[in-house]
Amino acid sequence: MSIYKQAKQAYSEVGIDTDAAIFALDAIPISVHCWQGDDVRGFEGLSTGDTGGIQATGNHPGRAANADELRKSLDAAFKTIPGAAKVNLHAMYGDVAGVSRDAIEPKHFKSWVDWAKSRKLGLDFNPTMFAHPKVENGLTLSHPDKGVREFWIEHARRCRAIAAFFGLSLGQLSTMNLWVPDGYKDYPADQLSPRRRLEDSLDEIFRDHYDPTCLLDSVESKLFGIGVEGYTVGSHEFYMGYAVKNGLALCLDSGHFHPTEVISSKISALALYVPKILLHVSRPMRWDSDHVVLLDDELIAIAREVIRHNLLDRVHIGLDYFDGSIDRVTAWAIGARNMRKALLIALLEPYRLLQKAEEMFNYTKRLQIMEESKTLPWTVVWDEYCERKEVPKRLKI
Ligand code: RNT
Numbered sequence: 250m251s252i253y254k255q256a257k258q259a260y261s262e263v264g265i266d267t268d269a270a271i272f273a274l275d276a277i278p279i280s281v282h283c284w285q286g287d288d289v290r291g292f293e294g295l296s297t298g299d300t301g302g303i304q305a306t307g308n309h310p311g312r313a314a315n316a317d318e319l320r321k322s323l324d325a326a327f328k329t330i331p332g333a334a335k336v337n338l339h340a341m342y343g344d345v346a347g348v349s350r351d352a353i354e355p356k357h358f359k360s361w362v363d364w365a366k367s368r369k370l371g372l373d374f375n376p377t378m379f380a381h382p383k384v385e386n387g388l389t390l391s392h393p394d395k396g397v398r399e400f401w402i403e404h405a406r407r408c409r410a411i412a413a414f415f416g417l418s419l420g421q422l423s424t425m426n427l428w429v430p431d432g433y434k435d436y437p438a439d440q441l442s443p444r445r446r447l448e449d450s451l452d453e454i455f456r457d458h459y460d461p462t463c464l465l466d467s468v469e470s471k472l473f474g475i476g477v478e479g480y481t482v483g484s485h486e487f488y489m490g491y492a493v494k495n496g497l498a499l500c501l502d503s504g505h506f507h508p509t510e511v512i513s514s515k516i517s518a519l520a521l522y523v524p525k526i527l528l529h530v531s532r533p534m535r536w537d538s539d540h541v542v543l544l545d546d547e548l549i550a551i552a553r554e555v556i557r558h559n560l561l562d563r564v565h566i567g568l569d570y571f572d573g574s575i576d577r578v579t580a581w582a583i584g585a586r587n588m589r590k591a592l593l594i595a596l597l598e599p600y601r602l603l604q605k606a607e608e609m610f611n612y613t614k615r616l617q618i619m620e621e622s623k624t625l626p627w628t629v630v631w632d633e634y635c636e637r638k639e640v641p642k643r644l645k646i
């Protein structure tokens with residue numbers, strides 16, 4: 250009997266069909282963030298402005314200098330990443346050299362759409378609200394000056410139009426996720442007024458109606474960033490309230506909470522109140538450092554929450570990390586493959602048995618199943634999947 254057949258047999262004994270798991274796994278889209286390829290710099294020819302507390306560090310050679318190079322790097326990464334995928338773009342990655350952010354249009358992203366079409370990839374999108382001289386005093390949509398706010402409102406409104414264009418052209422929903430860096434280095438006097446202004450700006454941005462099968466609007470909160478330690482306007486409570494009130498998707502970034510908080514434990518609660526959740530799967534080390542995601546307990550816990558509760562149609566999985574100190578293509582490959590491995594582990598979990606034990610208040614059995622199933626041969630199923638997809642089982646060492 251082949252080793253895969255043996256694994257299939259072992260899993261069938263706990264009620265799991267490995268072929269069905271492989272089939273389901275392959276269809277789960279993972280949105281791969283383009284900004285790992287160039288250390289979050291973009292192609293506008295701008296090297297000015299506040300980074301908003303995002304810090305890519307490292308000087309490894311091979312940083313993509315233009316859109317063609319970035320697409321080549323992505324192509325190289327996708328040779329090793331099995332399964333359905335999307336690419337997550339920021340506004341600063343279009344053919345936008347010399348184009349002001351409040352003047353971008355779908356035509357500036359045509360080369361990305363053509364490329365995505367030919368590779369059968371979806372596209373997601375983000376307004377770029379940092380690294381720009383109009384981020385005045387570290388503020389964008391919450392700035393007291395109406396002119397500054399209007400510049401960024403216009404940018405974000407155009408970004409929605411571009412994302413809707415992605416959705417329409419590719420026949421696949423495009424998520425537009427809005428994150429702003431707005432905040433203060435030190436303790437504020439007035440925490441309320443900036444939040445009121447942010448709310449008003451968001452109301453303006455989300456006023457236009459788009460086909461919900463093309464565009465999904467999402468908002469992303471944050472606790473703090475480097476240089477923005479004292480106060481963040483778009484906090485978790487702010488955006489959770491805003492998303493619930495307005496029926497938007499809420500983005501949970503692994504690095505945007507207190508160090509002992511994990512996003513895996515938030516998914517089930519939020520799923521009761523927001524229509525959709527976007528995940529920015531990342532790895533914080535002591536702060537929101539955006540390290541390459543590992544196949545660690547939290548990654549598996551995130552995947553389990555999505556699979557256990559059947560949330561695949563409501564939770565969109567995206568990656569958000571950037572390490573400039575290692576090979577950028579390999580960084581993508583490691584993180585994206587880990588995400589998919591975690592999903593496979595979740596799909597192979599004997600969840601029904603766990604649930605049954607819990608229903609019977611048999612917590613001994615629950616613990617036993619949890620622990621004993623850890624040594625079921627999921628890696629054999631992974632190898633089989635990679636073989637079927639003609640991607641390497643393990644990256645070449
Ligand atoms: C910043 C947010 C945001 C960015 C990307 C580049 O802390 O996580 O999602 O990382 O949009």
Ligand code: ZN
Pocket residue numbers: 469502529569
């Ligand atoms: Zn993020």
